[in-house]
Amino acid sequence: MTTAERRRILITGASSGIGLEAARILVARGDELTLLCRNRERADQTRAVLSDSVQICIGDLADLASVAKVIEHLRQNQEPFDALVLNAGLQYAGHGSPRWSAQGIELTFAVNHLAHQLLAEGLKEQTRAIVITASEVHNPATGGGRVGQPAGLGMLKGLRQGPGAPMLDGESPFNADKAYKDSKLCNLLMALQIHRQRPEVPVVAWSPGLVIPRTSGGFFRNSRQANPLGQALFGFVARDLMRLSESVEQAGALLVQLIDEQLHQPGFSYWSNGLLGPGRHRFSPTQPSKEATDSSKSTTLWGLSSDLITASAAKSN
Numbered sequence: 001m002t003t004a005e006r007r008r009i010l011i012t013g014a015s016s017g018i019g020l021e022a023a024r025i026l027v028a029r030g031d032e033l034t035l036l037c038r039n040r041e042r043a044d045q046t047r048a049v050l051s052d053s054v055q056i057c058i059g060d061l062a063d064l065a066s067v068a069k070v071i072e073h074l075r076q077n078q079e080p081f082d083a084l085v086l087n088a089g090l091q092y093a094g095h096g097s098p099r100w101s102a103q104g105i106e107l108t109f110a111v112n113h114l115a116h117q118l119l120a121e122g123l124k125e126q127t128r129a130i131v132i133t134a135s136e137v138h139n140p141a142t143g144g145g146r147v148g149q150p151a152g153l154g155m156l157k158g159l160r161q162g163p164g165a166p167m168l169d170g171e172s173p174f175n176a177d178k179a180y181k182d183s184k185l186c187n188l189l190m191a192l193q194i195h196r197q198r199p200e201v202p203v204v205a206w207s208p209g210l211v212i213p214r215t216s217g218g219f220f221r222n223s224r225q226a227n228p229l230g231q232a233l234f235g236f237v238a239r240d241l242m243r244l245s246e247s248v249e250q251a252g253a254l255l256v257q258l259i260d261e262q263l264h265q266p267g268f269s270y271w272s273n274g275l276l277g278p279g280r281h282r283f284s285p286t287q288p289s290k291e292a293t294d295s296s297k298s299t300t301l302w303g304l305s306s307d308l309i310t311a312s313a314a315k316s317n
């Protein structure tokens with residue numbers, strides 16, 4: 001790869017799972033990676049797995065003040081990123097009570113959405129294209145989105161209350177699985193809003209499908225604490241028996257495919273790795289849910305999220 005072909009890519013959530021697999025491929029190709037890792041320990045582990053050549057910023061997405069510091073640091077180097085990959089995410093389905101970010105905001109929303117909106121906005125002058133890892137569970141009409149409480153933000157009454165609201169709609173009783181689905185709906189609405197603000201910037205949201213790693217860490221780590229046997233059974237049935245899941249390596253390769261192929265195309269697209277049958281997926285452009293295409297909701301969500309970020313910054317000063 002020549003220097004001209006080498007891309008500068010910033011990735012969140014590359015210390016594990018899909019982001020780590022994508023980073024392995026990109027490093028091997030010679031791309032220049034900057035990874036946001038939550039602490040020094042995760043940074044050292046990630047560098048040891050990938051390469052000493054990756055640059056690492058320490059930043060906890062569960063703390064908006066920490067994210068703001070990362071932005072300040074990255075802004076000092078004026079060189080643009082060819083892609084900003086907003087991939088980090090968590091869920092703690094199975095737990096009965098909410099967890100909170102440093103600013104007292106429900107954790108799934110704070111990490112999966114709010115911290116990423118702050119990054120996207122804070123680095124907009126330096127960003128040529130954006131990829132956001134969302135999920136099909138944002139869509140109550142499809143697959144996993146139909147199981148359990150559906151995604152839905154209502155009139156965003158919870159977000160209007162500011163920190164301390166367990167659910168964004170301000171009405172549903174706390175449900176960690178729904179909080180996750182709602183956060184992924186927010187990812188789609190954020191992608192739409194960035195596209196409307198900056199139509200010249202390629203914005204790609206995508207869903208990797210169900211990815212259940214065999215390791216003890218990864219995406220289901222919190223749910224496993226709540227229900228170890230149930231989660232082991234779910235993993236075995238969904239991954240090994242019914243073959244409904246995608247491998248973490250392939251999911252990482254799909255993320256790289258989007259970076260390779262889609263980031264020269266201005267405009268918004270949503271790609272989903274749809275399940276065709278046992279062990280068979282098709283990765284293709286897909287229509288997001290009706291709520292995810294509501295431009296008035298995307299504007300409201302963006303505005304309320306900005307207000308919450310600003311209020312949190314004012315408090316920590």
Ligand SMILES: NC(=O)c1ccc[n+]([C@@H]2O[C@H](COP(=O)([O-])OP(=O)(O)OC[C@H]3O[C@@H](n4cnc5c(N)ncnc54)[C@H](OP(=O)(O)O)[C@@H]3O)[C@@H](O)[C@H]2O)c1
Binds near residue numbers: 013036088211
């Ligand atoms: N796995 C699935 O079935 C599935 C399906 C649809 C969508 N997705 C989405 O895919 C994305 C990647 O998930 P994955 O399956 O690769 O899960 P994963 O293995 O658990 O990776 C999540 C990544 O996010 C990082 N992260 C979480 N909280 C953070 C924080 N406070 N500060 C900094 N980094 C933080 C983690 O860092 P640490 O390693 O330090 O924890 C890790 O690098 C997520 O957005 C998820 O919603 C996953």
